[in-house]
Amino acid sequence: MRRILRRFAALAVLLIPAVTGHGQTAATPAPVSPVPAIPFEKYSLPNGLEIILSEDHRLPLTAVNLWYHVGPANEVAGRTGFAHLFEHMMFQGSKHVAADTHFKILEGAGASLINGTTDFDRTNYFETVPSNQLELALWMESDRMGYLLDKVDRLALANQQDVVRNERRQSVENQPYGIAEEAMFHQLFPKTHPYYAAVIGSHADIQAAQLDDVKTFFKQYYAPNNASLAIVGDIDKAATRQLVEKYFGPLKRGPDVPPITATTPPVTAERRQTVKDHIELPRVYMAWITPAIFKPGDADADIAADVLGGGKSARLYKRLVYEKQIAQRVVAQQYSLMLGSVFSIEVTARPGQTLEDLEPAIDAEVAALRRDGPDEAEIERARNSIETRMVRGLENLGGFGGVADRLNMYNHFLKDPGYLPQDAARYRAVTRESVRQFAQDYLSPTARVVIRAVQGEQALDPPVPTPPAPKAQPGEGAESINEDAAWRSQMPKAASARPMQLPVPRSFTLPNGFTVLYTERPGLPIVSANLVVRSGSERNPVDRPGLAGFTAAMLTNGTATRSALQIADEAAQLGATLTAASTMDASTVTVSALSSNFGPALALAADVALHPSFPSEELERER
Numbered sequence: 001m002r003r004i005l006r007r008f009a010a011l012a013v014l015l016i017p018a019v020t021g022h023g024q025t026a027a028t029p030a031p032v033s034p035v036p037a038i039p040f041e042k043y044s045l046p047n048g049l050e051i052i053l054s055e056d057h058r059l060p061l062t063a064v065n066l067w068y069h070v071g072p073a074n075e076v077a078g079r080t081g082f083a084h085l086f087e088h089m090m091f092q093g094s095k096h097v098a099a100d101t102h103f104k105i106l107e108g109a110g111a112s113l114i115n116g117t118t119d120f121d122r123t124n125y126f127e128t129v130p131s132n133q134l135e136l137a138l139w140m141e142s143d144r145m146g147y148l149l150d151k152v153d154r155l156a157l158a159n160q161q162d163v164v165r166n167e168r169r170q171s172v173e174n175q176p177y178g179i180a181e182e183a184m185f186h187q188l189f190p191k192t193h194p195y196y197a198a199v200i201g202s203h204a205d206i207q208a209a210q211l212d213d214v215k216t217f218f219k220q221y222y223a224p225n226n227a228s229l230a231i232v233g234d235i236d237k238a239a240t241r242q243l244v245e246k247y248f249g250p251l252k253r254g255p256d257v258p259p260i261t262a263t264t265p266p267v268t269a270e271r272r273q274t275v276k277d278h279i280e281l282p283r284v285y286m287a288w289i290t291p292a293i294f295k296p297g298d299a300d301a302d303i304a305a306d307v308l309g310g311g312k313s314a315r316l317y318k319r320l321v322y323e324k325q326i327a328q329r330v331v332a333q334q335y336s337l338m339l340g341s342v343f344s345i346e347v348t349a350r351p352g353q354t355l356e357d358l359e360p361a362i363d364a365e366v367a368a369l370r371r372d373g374p375d376e377a378e379i380e381r382a383r384n385s386i387e388t389r390m391v392r393g394l395e396n397l398g399g400f401g402g403v404a405d406r407l408n409m410y411n412h413f414l415k416d417p418g419y420l421p422q423d424a425a426r427y428r429a430v431t432r433e434s435v436r437q438f439a440q441d442y443l444s445p446t447a448r449v450v451i452r453a454v455q456g457e458q459a460l461d462p463p464v465p466t467p468p469a470p471k472a473q474p475g476e477g478a479e480s481i482n483e484d485a486a487w488r489s490q491m492p493k494a495a496s497a498r499p500m501q502l503p504v505p506r507s508f509t510l511p512n513g514f515t516v517l518y519t520e521r522p523g524l525p526i527v528s529a530n531l532v533v534r535s536g537s538e539r540n541p542v543d544r545p546g547l548a549g550f551t552a553a554m555l556t557n558g559t560a561t562r563s564a565l566q567i568a569d570e571a572a573q574l575g576a577t578l579t580a581a582s583t584m585d586a587s588t589v590t591v592s593a594l595s596s597n598f599g600p601a602l603a604l605a606a607d608v609a610l611h612p613s614f615p616s617e618e619l620e621r622e623r
């Protein structure tokens with residue numbers, strides 16, 4: 001690699017926070033969390049809609065993010081999948097927006113990150129638009145909040161029932177391990193619990209939905225008083241308030257939302273199930289019910305998950321994938337939810353290995369964590385990783401996990417959009433003993449569910465037939481909730497476009513000819529660097545296709561002074577991401593870290609780029 005670097009001019013791009021000293025090289029973390037507060041303003045309309053505004057003028061973009069406080073947690077047995085069904089129907093047109101034009105209109109206006117998602121505790125919709133198209137986004141979001149039922153008729157419902165059932169076939173029945181993951185929730189929760197069924201619902205419940213049921217659900221939960229709207233980006237707050245009032249102010253308040261009364265009973269004895277699926281490799285799931293989101297113990301669970309399964313540096317990966325070589329994939333996570341969270345470990349066997357090989361090894365690592373807890377280095381590694389992910393998420397105004405989504409998430413669960421610094425502080429308060437105590441209290445072998453996924457014929461519920469299309473006229477069964485206004489039928493025109501002020505990169509050249517370009521990015525304490533070597537797959541020998549990509553993949557698998565695991569450990573300890581890749585005409589090494597840790601992170605990237613050792617055992621593993 002050194003020869004390649006000398007032969008071809010290399011380019012490094014650095015994005016440096018204007019507010020931090022990027023020359024710092026000490027790996028010691030800052031005494032306080034580097035996670036910044038997000039400035040915001042929150043208020044409510046008379047109809048109950050909560051509004052969260054945050055100005056951010058880094059780009060002429062605005063993120064619109066709308067959360068409805070409804071999900072399967074609000075559903076009852078026999079009526080599963082309604083929240084997800086409406087996620088689909090919300091993109092099918094409303095009174096003033098023609099059917100199937102939602103994406104076309106927004107994309108035509110330059111929007112990106114357009115989507116909607118449903119989770120157990122909420123449903124959200126979002127898009128990022130050029131800031132001069134904010135009014136268009138508000139027009140569309142308000143129209144489907146206030147005038148969706150004007151277009152929901154028997155034909156529209158039947159169409160989306162078919163679409164959702166087909167999605168279930170693709171994402172559950174025909175997705176490898178899909179029915180095993182569903183079985184895990186079936187074993188953790190009783191049938192009457194709202195988390196028992198998959199978010200998408202069951203075929204029987206989806207097909208059984210009647211138009212009156214659907215309309216009642218919408219009127220109950222898709223009302224202004226059960227929603228919060230976050231608008232983040234290049235906005236003028238006063239003008240934005242006027243637009244919000246114009247489009248959302250006239251919409252009627254809905255009925256009061258009934259409280260969720262479901263409780264989560266504990267698992268008091270191990271529950272096991274073997275699931276046959278169309279898979280090549282067996283997989284085992286172990287799952288426990290753990291503290292609810294933001295409750296005491298939730299942060300400890302996140303740290304424990306990172307210690308056990310957070311990448312190559314984690315205990316389960318080292319033991320099962322590297323040392324014993326009996327597993328090919330390891331995942332551990334805390335799925336934080338309102339009515340009780342789910343802590344799970346998922347391990348896929350290597351070819352030729354069995355679940356009988358995996359389970360004792362997993363049990364040994366969980367038992368060690370329950371007995372001794374993690375060490376200080378593991379705590380710091382997990383904390384740095386979590387804090388870096390928090391900061392990195394703030395690089396995006398919109399999209400899933402962006403600034404607008406995070407403000408809305410904290411508002412949804414805590415009624416405090418500005419909770420980010422306190423959220424980070426939860427992880428600063430975690431100790432070895434608190435993680436050990438969490439594991440001791442919750443990760444007991446007698447309080448878990450074990451799902452064993454093996455190859456075989458699936459045992460599915462009896463098929464639910466799809467009835468013929470209803471004999472109905474378009475509009476039959478549609479209903480109006482809000483009074484109409486003539487101006488709503490007119491699509492808003494774009495305001496004057498605002499210029500984009502891109503930072504001007506500066507550069508210098510080292511005596512060896514190595515060129516460095518760098519630019520400041522104010523606001524966030526994170527630095528990214530990208531080393532580009534002008535040689536990619538176009539230079540592959542004819543008889544060795546894929547050589548450039550394979551070589552790049554090997555860079556992080558060992559240097560003259562570091563093993564693959566040491567590289568992974570150091571990167572994780574710094575909370576850094578370190579990757580290498582190859583494209584048609586270039587090979588790259590990319591590193592990103594909090595500014596307080598960027599010095600050692602860059603040194604690690606340099607070692608990977610300049611001194612790869614290509615160890616033979618890693619070559620075979622990478623194959």
